[in-house]
Amino acid sequence: MDTSDSTTTGTEPSSAHAPEAPPRRGWRRWAMDTRPLRIPAYRRLWTSTIVTAVGSQLTAVAVPKQIYDITGSSAWVGYASLAGLVPMVLFALWGGAVADTVDRRKLLLVTNTGIAVTSVLFWVQAVTSLDSVPVLMVLLALQQAFFGLNAPARTASIARLVPADQLPAANALGSTVTQTGLVAGPLLAGALIPVIGLPELYLIDALALCVTVWAVARLPALPPLGGAGSRRAGVREIAEGFRYIAGRKVLLLSFLADVIAMVCGMPRALFPQLAAETYASYGEGPALGLLYAAIPVGAVLGGLFSGTFSRARRHGWMVIGAVVAWGAAVAGCGLSGSLWWAVAFLAAAGVADMVSMVFRGAILLSAATDEMRGRMQGVFTVVVAGGPRLADVLHGTAGSVLGPRAAVAGGGLLVVVLMLGLAATVPALRRYRV
Template sequence: MPVDASESGTEERRTPADEPEAARRGPRRWTMDTRPLRRPAYRRLWSSTVVTAVGSQLTAVAVPKQVYDITGSSAWVGAASLAGLVPLVVFALWGGAVADSMDRRRLLLITNSGIAATSVLFWLQAVTGLESVPVLMLLLAVQQAFWGLNSPARSASIARLVPAGELPAANALGSTVMQTGQVVGPLLAGVLIPVVGLAELYLLDALALCVTVWAVHRLPPLPPLGGPARRRAGLREIAEGFRYIARHKVLLLSFLADIVAMVLGMPRALFPQLAGETYGSYGEGLALGLLFAAIPVGAVAGGLLSGTFSRARRHGWMVIGAVVAWGAAIAGFGLSRSLWLAVVLLALAGVADMVSMVFRGAILLSAASDEMRGRMQGVFTVVVAGGPRLADVLHGTAGSAFGARAATTGGGLLVVVVMLALAAALPALRRYRV
C-alpha cells in the first residue's frame, strides 16, 4: 500500500534513505537497515522508544521485587502479573478502536502522560513505605491499561511516518530496541537496587517517560484519514475489527502464525526444570540465566543484522520461513544435552522470532487500511501478550506429564508441521508481497 508523503511526514525530495540497492555494499548490506531514521518524524518516535525500553524494564523488575519483599510469596507475584494482564488485554482491544477514531499523536500524548503519572505514584508509595500489595496491584492495572491504549496507536502511526518499502526496517529498529531493553533493563535494575534502592527505579522510569512525552509532542498531527465524521470507539467498532481480520486472510494468517509459534513452541515455563534436570551439571543458576537470556540476545543479534532481510518483498514467505525456523530450533533445543548448544539453538530461535516479528508487523501495517490499523495493532498486542502466557500453561502441563525435553521437542515439531500445513492449505500468506 503506497504512502502519500503529504500524510506521512516524509520528505518528497530524494534523501539518502532512498538510495538504490547497489549503493549498499560490503558490511552495510548486512548491518541494521537504518533508512527509516532519515525520516525526522519516525526518528522522534523511535528515539522515545530507546529511552523507555530500558526505563519500563526498571518498573517491570521493581514491582514483583516489591511484592515479594512485602509478602514473601511467589503466588502473590503471579497474582500481581495477572492483575496487569487483564487490563492490558481489554484496553489494547479498545485502544485499537480509539486509535482509529482520533488523532494518534494526541492519544500518544495522553497515554504516555498517564503512564508517567502512574510511575510517579509507584515512586510515592515506595518512598513513603506504604507496603500495600492491593495498592501495587491497582497501580499496575492502571499502568497496563494506559499501555494497552498506547501500544496500538504507537504501532499504527509508523505506517504514516515511513514509506511502505521501509516498514520492515522500521519494525526491526523498534523491535531491536525493545529486545535490548529486555536484556539491559533487568541487568541495570539488579545493579541499581543495592545502590539507590527500589523506589528510585520507579522515579527513573518516570523521568524517562518525560523524554517520551517530549518526543511525541514533536510528531506531526496524525488524524484519521477519513476525516472527522466517525469518532466512535465502542464494542461495535471492536467487533468490526475482528470481522475485518476474518475477511482478509493474510491478516488472519499473520496472527495465526504468531499464535502457532508462541503457544506451541515457547518453552520458557520449562526452563527451571531443564536447568535442574538436564543442565544441572553446569550449575543450575548459570544454566537458568543463560536459557532465559538466549532468545532475547538472539533477537537483538537478528535486529543488528536486519540489513540481510529487511528489503525482502515476499513478506508472507519470510513469515512462513521464520516460524518454521523457530520451530526447528526449539525442537533441536529440546533434544540437546549440551548447555552451550542449547544456548546457540535458543539464540537462533531468537533470530527467527525477530524476522517473524518484523514481517508480521509489516504485513499488519501494509495490508490493512489506515482506518483499521489501530484495531489490528490492538489485536496484535493481545496476541503478543497472551500467547506466551498460554504457552506457559500448556508447556508446564505437558512437561509434568511427559517430561521437559519431550514437551519442548514435541512443541517445536508441532510448530513446523502446523505452520507448513497452514501455508499449504491457505495460499494468501504465500502469495503476499509488499
C-alpha cells in the same frame, strides 16, 4: 475482490519522504537498515523508545520484587501478573478502536503522560514504605491499561511516518530496541537494586517517560483519514475490527502464525526445570540466566544484521520461513543435552523471532487501511501478550507429564508441522508480497 490477498497493497501514500540513499554494498548490505532514521518524525519516536525500553524494564523488575519482599510468596507475584494482563487486554482492544477515530499523536500524549504519572505513584508508595500489595496491584492494572491504550496508536502511527517500502526496516529498528531493553533492563535493575533501592528504579522510569512525552509532543498531527474521526469507538467498532481480520486472509494468517509459534513453541515456563534437572551440572543459577537471556540476545543480533531481510518483498514467505525456523530451533533446544547447544538453538530461535516480528508487523501496517490499523494493532498487542502466557500453562503441564526436554522438543516440532500445513492449505500468506 479481496485485495489484501493479492500481490499488491492499497494503502494511502505516506506523507514522509526520506532522502534516497545509495545502494549498500559488501558487508553493509547485512547491517541494520537505518533509512527510516533519516525521517525526523520517526527518529523522534524511535529515540524515545530507546529510553523507555530500558526504563520500563526497571519497573517490570521492581514491582514483582517489591511484592515478593512484602509477601514472601511467588503466588502473589503471579496474581499481580494476572492483575496487569486483564486490563491490558481489554484496553488494547478498545485502544485500537480509539486510535482509529482520534489524532494518534494526542492519544499518545495522553497515554504516555498517564504511564509517567503511574510511575511517579509507584515511586511515592515505595519511598513512603506503604508496603501494600493491593495498592501495587491497582497501580499495575492502571499502568497496563494505559499501555493497552498506547501500544496500538504507537505502532499504527509508523505507517504514517515512513514510506511503505521502509516498514520492515522501521519494524526491525523498533523491535531491536525493545529486545535490547529486555536484556539490558533486568541486568541494570539487578545491579542497581542493591545500590540505590527499589524507589529510585520507579523514579528513573518516570523520568525516562518524560523524554517520551517530549518526543511525542514534537510529532506531526496524525488525525484520522477519510472522515473516520466522526466514528465512535465502541463495542461495534471493536467487533468490526475482528470481522475485518476474518475477511482478509493474509491478516488472519499473520495472527495465526504468531499464535502457532508462541502458544506451541515458547518454552520459557520449562526453563527453571531444565536448569534444575537437565543442566544442573552447569550451575542452576547461571543455567537459568543463560536460558532466559538466549532468545532476546538472538533477537537483538538478528536486528543488528537485518539489512538484507528487511528489504525482502515476499513478506508472506518470510513469515512462514521464520516460524518454521523458530520451531526447528526450539526442537533443537529440547533435544540438546548440552547447555551451550541449548543456548545456541534458543539464540537461533531469537533471530527467527525477530524476522517474524518484522514481517508480521509490516503486513499488518501495509495490508490494512489506515482507518483499521489501530484495531489491527490492538488485536496484535493482545496476541503478543496472551500467547506466551497461554504457552506457560501448556508447556508447564506437558513438562510435568512428559519431562521438560520432551515437552520443548515436541512443541517445536508441532510448530513446524502446523505452520507448514497452514501454508500448504491456505495460499494467501505465501502469495503475499509488497
